Amino acid sequence: xxxxxxxxxxxxxxxxxxxxxxxxxxxxxxxxxxxxxxxxxxxxxxxxxxxxxxxxxxxxxxxxxxxxxxxxxxxxxxxxxxxxxxxxxxxxxxxxxxxxxxxxxxxxxxxxxxxxxxxxxxxxxxxxxxxxxxxxxxxxxxxxxxxxxxxxxxxxxxxxxxxxxxxxxxxxxxxxxxxxxxxxxxxxxxxxxxxxxxxxxxxxxxxxxxxxxxxxxxxxxxxxxxxxxxxxxxxxxxxxxxxxxxxxxxxxxxxxxxxxxxxxxxxxxxxxxxxxxxxxxxxxxxxxxxxxxxxxxxxxxxxxxxxxxxxxxxxxxxxxxxxxxxxxxxxxxxxxxxxxxxxxxxxxxxxxxxxxxxxxxxxxxxxxxxxxxxxxxxxxxxxxxxxxxxxxxxxxxxxxxxxxxxxxxxxxxxxxxxxxxxxxxxxxxxxxxxxxxxxxxxxxxxxxxxxxxxxxxxxxxxxxxxxxxxxxxxxxxxxxxxxxxxxxxxxxxxxxxxxxxxxxxxxxxxxxxxxxxxxxxxxxxxxxxxxxxx
Amino acid sequence: xxxxxxxxxxxxxxxxxxxxxxxxxxxxxxxxxxxxxxxxxxxxxxxxxxxxxxxxxxxxxxxxxxxxxxxxxxxxxxxxxxxxxxxxxxxxxxxxxxxxxxxxxxxxxxxxxxxxxxxxxxxxxxxxxxxxxxxxxxxxxxxxxxxxxxxxxxxxxxxxxxxxxxxxxxxxxxxxxxxxxxxxxxxxxxxxxxxxxxxxxxxxxxxxxxxxxxxxxxxxxxxxxxxxxxxxxxxxxxxxxxxxxxxxxxxxxxxxxxxxxxxxxxxxxxxxxxxxxxxxxxxxxxxxxxxxxxxxxxxxxxxxxxxxxxxxx
Numbered sequence: 001x002x003x004x005x006x007x008x009x010x011x012x013x014x015x016x017x018x019x020x021x022x023x024x025x026x027x028x029x030x031x032x033x034x035x036x037x038x039x040x041x042x043x044x045x046x047x048x049x050x051x052x053x054x055x056x057x058x059x060x061x062x063x064x065x066x067x068x069x070x071x072x073x074x075x076x077x078x079x080x081x082x083x084x085x086x087x088x089x090x091x092x093x094x095x096x097x098x099x100x101x102x103x104x105x106x107x108x109x110x111x112x113x114x115x116x117x118x119x120x121x122x123x124x125x126x127x128x129x130x131x132x133x134x135x136x137x138x139x140x141x142x143x144x145x146x147x148x149x150x151x152x153x154x155x156x157x158x159x160x161x162x163x164x165x166x167x168x169x170x171x172x173x174x175x176x177x178x179x180x181x182x183x184x185x186x187x188x189x190x191x192x193x194x195x196x197x198x199x200x201x202x203x204x205x206x207x208x209x210x211x212x213x214x215x216x217x218x219x220x221x222x223x224x225x226x227x228x229x230x231x232x233x234x235x236x237x238x239x240x241x242x243x244x245x246x247x248x249x250x251x252x253x254x255x256x257x258x259x260x261x262x263x264x265x266x267x268x269x270x271x272x273x274x275x276x277x278x279x280x281x282x283x284x285x286x287x288x289x290x291x292x293x294x295x296x297x298x299x300x301x302x303x304x305x306x307x308x309x310x311x312x313x314x315x316x317x318x319x320x321x322x323x324x325x326x327x328x329x330x331x332x333x334x335x336x337x338x339x340x341x342x343x344x345x346x347x348x349x350x351x352x353x354x355x356x357x358x359x360x361x362x363x364x365x366x367x368x369x370x371x372x373x374x375x376x377x378x379x380x381x382x383x384x385x386x387x388x389x390x391x392x393x394x395x396x397x398x399x400x401x402x403x404x405x406x407x408x409x410x411x412x413x414x415x416x417x418x419x420x421x422x423x424x425x426x427x428x429x430x431x432x433x434x435x436x437x438x439x440x441x442x443x444x445x446x447x448x449x450x451x452x453x454x455x456x457x458x459x460x461x462x463x464x465x466x467x468x469x470x471x472x473x474x475x476x477x478x479x480x481x482x483x484x485x486x487x488x489x490x491x492x493x494x495x496x497x498x499x500x501x502x503x504x505x506x507x508x509x510x511x512x513x514x515x516x517x518x519x520x521x522x523x524x525x526x527x528x529x530x531x532x533x534x
Numbered sequence: 535x536x537x538x539x540x541x542x543x544x545x546x547x548x549x550x551x552x553x554x555x556x557x558x559x560x561x562x563x564x565x566x567x568x569x570x571x572x573x574x575x576x577x578x579x580x581x582x583x584x585x586x587x588x589x590x591x592x593x594x595x596x597x598x599x600x601x602x603x604x605x606x607x608x609x610x611x612x613x614x615x616x617x618x619x620x621x622x623x624x625x626x627x628x629x630x631x632x633x634x635x636x637x638x639x640x641x642x643x644x645x646x647x648x649x650x651x652x653x654x655x656x657x658x659x660x661x662x663x664x665x666x667x668x669x670x671x672x673x674x675x676x677x678x679x680x681x682x683x684x685x686x687x688x689x690x691x692x693x694x695x696x697x698x699x700x701x702x703x704x705x706x707x708x709x710x711x712x713x714x715x716x717x718x719x720x721x722x723x724x725x726x727x728x729x730x731x732x733x734x735x736x737x738x739x740x741x742x743x744x745x746x747x748x749x750x751x752x753x754x755x756x757x758x759x760x761x762x763x764x765x766x767x768x769x770x771x772x773x774x775x776x777x778x779x780x781x782x783x784x785x786x787x788x789x790x791x792x793x794x795x796x797x798x799x800x801x802x803x804x805x806x807x808x809x810x811x812x813x814x815x816x817x818x819x820x821x822x823x824x825x826x827x828x829x830x831x832x833x834x835x836x837x838x839x840x841x842x843x844x845x846x847x
Binding site for chain 2: 178179180181182187188201202289291292293294295296299300303363365366368369373514515516517518519
């Protein structure tokens with residue numbers, strides 16, 4: 001086993017793990033110092049994940065499958081564990097033979113992977129053993145028995161119109177208990193999702209979510225595009241996180257190719273990520289106020305958001321930073337006058353944002369609505385692996401920018417706001433703190449902006465390389481895992497949007513609250529439908 | 535009964551009511567740094583609704599189509615019993631303040647039925663919320679008006695206005711101040727304004743009044759909306775002319791006096807609209823279960839007002 005590649009912080013984990021499992025964990029491959037693969041047998045996975053969770057505080061961030069029947073004669077399951085304290089990822093790769101397409105579920109021990117395991121079952125046809133709720137998830141109940149992410153499923157396949165069983169929601173019964181179906185089509189311009197409330201009067205007893213109405217087969221599409229075109233596709237995974245998703249994709253490709261973005265490109269990348277965070281956080285603060293009918297604050301928030309979007313356009317030619325991400329760095333460099341505009345924006349936003357926060361914080365009627373509403377308890381958040389804003393508001397101290405510094409975050413100190421209360425008020429507060437932090441980060445980045453090119457040539461990426469790209473988007477951590485194929489193409493691209501992780505937490509946060517408080521609780525999470533459905 | 539007065543007041547109610555809604559919308563937008571729709575946009579909306587086809591759920595009964603007319607007509611009829619620019623009101627013979635409260639309740643009853651009838655989840659929620667809240671709002675309204683009725687020794691609204699007008703003007707009469715405060719809260723609740731309800735929201739789950747209208751379209755919707763704005767105007771007029779009958783033309787007034795009365799009325803109306811706008815822009819909506827607290831406060835104010843009429847008599 002080659003341990004020389006492994007970072008010094010991860011080495012004790014790897015050594016302890018090898019000892020603990022007497023080398024049964026299989027080959028250890030370390031393509032990058034913070035990304036270690038174990039080729040483990042399937043029956044060891046659950047014990048290994050539990051061990052890492054208990055002893056090393058590892059988080060199971062994503063579970064996915066890869067159809068490697070052509071290359072290795074088996075399906076591969078991947079379990080990505082993040083070790084925040086050791087700043088590294090341990091990835092377990094387990095084979096599933098095609099003749100017995102089934103795998104044991106970890107959802108009882110790790111409820112956070114519930115949906116992801118079912119997604120593997122739906123899209124790859126690998127049967128779950130021991131899952132508490134093994135029903136359809138990513139593909140709806142009326143889909144025929146097809147497995148779209150298997151290689152033998154042609155992208156151009158046209159399926160006959162679906163017939164058969166619609167989804168059966170669980171019944172909640174009792175005197176005076178009613179079901180309130182909401183969606184999938186909603187008022188306002190948002191994407192589809194079905195919420196079934198079981199209510200006794202106004203208090204919510206149970207909330208069932210049904211998503212994946214806009215499943216677009218994005219992961220399959222990546223396998224049919226040249227790698228460079230994937231950047232544009234990644235931008236459209238979740239419209240509000242265009243730059244973060246595209247950058248996570250680029251990050252994965254760069255790691256696979258062994259190319260580093262040049263220093264200036266890395267700094268500009270970080271600035272763009274912060275700009276994306278700024279306009280989304282500020283819009284969310286306004287939207288939360290709108291949902292409790294304090295529209296005045298929203299109007300000010302929208303005004304500030306518009307200023308940021310205009311600067312975005314001035315800097316990159318696009319209000320939502322589309323087209324700015326590219327393999328090897330960022331596409332457009334900024335000259336002195338553009339940097340001055342950016343500095344001007346930060347200087348202008350500081351007092352204006354302070355005024356907006358004051359407007360909200362001094363409105364006692366608004367605070368009354370936000371405090372103690374939609375509480376997500378830290379224990380529940382930890383069990384469900386809730387990430388990003390919602391995780392930090394519920395006591396989960398993590399942030400990829402600090403724990404796994406990507407882009408240029410290794411050059412600055414990122415302050416991460418963490419609260420224990422877990423209510424709407426504190427999800428708002430995390431956003432407020434992060435906006436202030438973003439403004440300060442942008443200033444620091446401008447101050448130490450190095451010269452030189454903004455992107456490096458990536459060239460042809462060697463085939464059959466696996467790499468994990470990661471970015472802390474404004475909503476939470478985004479992962480793109482790729483395996484390359486010959487001719488600069490991808491054999492697999494797994495996309496993990498934070499929304500997929502956080503949706504189930506909404507059902508927990510709303511329990512015991514009243515129906516008219518649901519919109520503001522939902523808004524305080526502000527999860528992406530598109531990023532979840534892909 | 536004075537037929538020209540009746541026709542004039544009817545026209546005033548029908549034409550002025552949408553404008554008041556429009557003005558409130560426009561001013562709210564201005565206070566929120568928006569340009570906002572023109573004040574007369576509401577007329578165009580109503581005209582559009584009247585022209586449009588109706589989409590009616592097949593699960594509805596006759597109640598669904600009947601409710602809008604009851605809502606609209608009950609609001610209009612109530613309006614004719616409240617003096618607007620001239621004393622006495624055209625229908626003052628009819629029954630006084632009890633009839634006003636009763637007619638408002640009739641309109642609300644059918645509004646709630648109309649919300650329940652299509653059996654959609656949102657309509658049912660809206661109706662249930664409306665009924666819960668009006669169970670407290672209605673007694674507060676009655677007590678507040680009775681306070682004035684006791685001073686005037688009559689339940690006839692014109693008589694009450696006349697008495698407030700002719701009595702030595704006591705603005706700071708504690709009974710009147712308390713009753714006015716109670717009535718103002720009831721006004722906010724009954725017209726579905728922030729902090730009780732949000733008339734501008736698109737969030738079905740938070741709605742009260744709008745939830746009951748979600749299934750309505752076309753002509754039905756026009757009458758529901760128009761009825762709601764007439765009801766709003768009636769309640770505002772009640773508040774203005776019972777508590778501040780300044781400039782209100784008495785019996786047998788000439789054209790000039792009527793003109794002045796109209797101007798005074800419009801000025802008072804705009805002032806009250808401005809107060810509503812300020813409350814709406816500076817407050818968030820209350821949590822639904824806190825609204826009864828607000829309405830109970832109004833009820834307590836009205837009770838205190840009633841008590842103080844005896845105490846300070």
